[in-house]
Every structure is written in C-alpha cells, then in structure tokens.
Amino acid sequence: FEMVTHAAAAAVKATKNGRIGVIGTAATVESGSHKREILRLKPDAEVTACSCSLFVPLVEVGWYAADDIVVKETVKRYLKPIIEADCDTLILGCTHYPVLTGAVSSVLGDGVTLINPGVAVADAVSDFLALNALNTENGSAGNHEFYVTDKPYKFKSLAAVLLGEDINEDKVKQVELDSL
Template sequence: MSDKSERAIGVFDSGIGGITVLKALRAALPHEDLVYLGDTARLPYGTKSPETVTAYATQATKHLMEHGVKMVVIACNTASAVAIGPLTEALKPLPVIGVIEPGAKAGVAATKSGRIGVIGTEATVRGGAYMRAIHALDPKAQVTQAPCGLFVTLAEEGWTSGEVAEAAAKRYLAPLFKGRNAPDTLVLGCTHFPVLARIIKKVVGKNVKLVDSAATTAKAVEAALAEQGLASRRRGKGKTRFLATDSAERFARVGGIFFGETIRPKDVELVDIRPS
C-alpha cells in the first residue's frame, strides 16, 4: 500500500479494556481502518514488572507493525506509563500515542478545586505517571492515587454491576473520598474502568467528575493524524479488525460490552505474538 494515509491505525491493550479507546476512535474517526490487538493470554499487565510490561508491549507493537499500521495507540495505562518512551524511540518516525497525557489533560481541565483523584492498576499508580503528567500541567494540583486491581478482573468478567462490584468500589474508593479535601475529579486511569463508571459514580457521588481518557486520546490521535498528513481521505466507513492472543469466544462476549456492539467469535483472529 503506497499511500500511508490509507493504512490502518494499530491499537493494543493487555486485554479487552482498551476497546473503550477503540470505541472512541471509531466514533471520532469513522473513515479510518483500525486493528485492535488484545494480549488476553498474558493479562493483566498491571501486576507485572516494568521490564515485563515493556517486553510485552514491544511484542504487541511488533505484531501490529506486521500489519503495516501508520500509527500505534497504546490503549493501556500500564503500558503507556512504562513503555511509551522505548516504543516512541524504536518506532520513529511512526507516531505513538498513549493514554496517560490525554487523561491528565482532561483531569486538569475538569477540576475546579485542584484536587484530583487517580485510580489505576498497581503498576500505573506505583510508577506515578499520572501524577507527573498532571503536575506538568498544573504544579499546584493535589493528586491522590489508589490502585484498584480487582476492577480489571471485574471488567474482564463482565461483572460491572451488583453487590460484588459495589463492594469492591466502596473498599477502594471510600478512603480516597474522606473528609473536606476529597477530590472533585476522578481520573479513571485504566481503560477497563469506564464500564464500571456507573457503580463508581454511585460510590463517589454525583458531584465528582469522572474522567475517561478514551475520548481525549481519540482527539490526540485525530490531531496527530492531521499534523502528519496521515488522515484517511476515504469517504466510506473504515474497517475494524480484532486480534487476540487467547480465547476468541471470551474476547467476543466481553468485548461486546466494551464496544457497545456485538462482536462475533469468528471475527476475532487468534495470534501468537511471543518471540519464537
């Protein structure tokens, strides 16, 4: 394919949660072809070491490159936190977009008090990427963080409501929202978390603004495509291709919850991205 602008955008995540970003991309960029890779055989990334996450992200990106993509979107907060630097350097001049900076930007724009809460995986919170990104935009912002690893499992299982999900939300979030100086904004620092937004909102209260980085990431992708002359010029609807490293049936069943559309198991291609 000689025209780079008509190549697909590659998107990857540790599992299915990144489909929230894919959905936002599909809405913002309807004419673009998208290839989504979920590394479902090795999720979650959030409990892995930075070295392991970087290795997995590199393998996922390498596989996407074999599909001739024009851009890589890291639809995983953990991988964005630890691997965006190495991937950006390795793939130059190919654009690489993560979800941390767009999410931080949205959080700073949403807060009125300057108090921002961030929830994510253990690795994302431990690495402090959101705190650094938020303070780069607003040095005076008060940032409090909490790891909510069980949310990933609940989202992947499709347990997005009910007693179990609510109990987990209360256990994780109650300490974060105690007292007068509680955050007025909560950044959902994991792409799995938006499907739990209703239960999270019930626990933190209607006055707390929830920030999902998916829509902001889609805007960042749109801007990068325009800046580099890579936006598709086709008029028809772009194609969406799904790749997974394990269980097409489960990917389709749970992925449909994230995508808001039915995904058929036969439309999910199983791939092996591990080095041979």
C-alpha cells in the same frame, strides 16, 4: 497517541479544586506515570492514586451493575481514599474501568468528573485528523481488526461489554507477544 498524556490533560482541564484522583491496576499506579504527567501540567495539583485490583475481575465476570451490592461495596471500599482527598476529578486508568462508570458515579456523586482515557485519546485523534484534513469524506466507519494474546472467544464476549457492539470472530486474531 497514548492514554496517560491525554487523560492527564483532560483531568487538569476538568478539575476545579486541583485534587485529581487516579485509579488503575497495581502496575499502573506504581508506575506513577499519571501523577508525573498531571504535575507536569499543573504543578500545584494534589494527586491521589489508588490500585483497584478487583475491578478488572468484576468486569470480566460481568459484575458491573451500579445497583449490585457486591459491586457497590467493592467500589466504595477502593474509592475511600479518593473521597477522603476530596478529589473532584477521577481518571479511570484501566481499559476495564469505564464499564464501572455507573457504580463509580453512584459512590462518588455528581460532583466528581470521571475521565475515560479512551475517550480522551479518541478526542485527540479526532482533533488531529480534522486539523490535518485527514477525516474520511465518504462516511465509512472503516475496518476493524483486533489482535489479542488471549483466546479470541474471550475477547469477543468482553468486547461486547467494553465496546458496546458484537464483534465478528473473523476479525479477532490471536497473536504471540514475541511476534509483535
């Protein structure tokens, strides 16, 4: 299971006018992977992709409130091409971006469906587990372990924002990329 395929499928399913926006980091947008997958699923779609380089730093310093003037103006500036293209669906193509959902929604309005790739993948995994009778029977939430390349304390504070829960630092392990 990976993000692009499921996010694109959710966007294609959600769009009513065939105009789909994608926002992400420069590397994500330049890869063109979302656009290719959207066009594979819906060849007549119009895809507008924008790099939103300041979104990650905003989230990481805790600036994501929809009513914060810095956040709102930054979001408005980056989403101008999405608004001008009249996109009715927007893929939030970076793990940090769903934290800005309130600000993005306030700029774009209620007529734009926001696609959170994490939710799209979670839905696909849930469907797969149910289809293959692999769901847990005991109601257990399972074990969580997190492997990060940055300092565990940094992940712990960001995880509270991204995951909506406090993470026990014992569950966070720092690894080197070349060890994976």
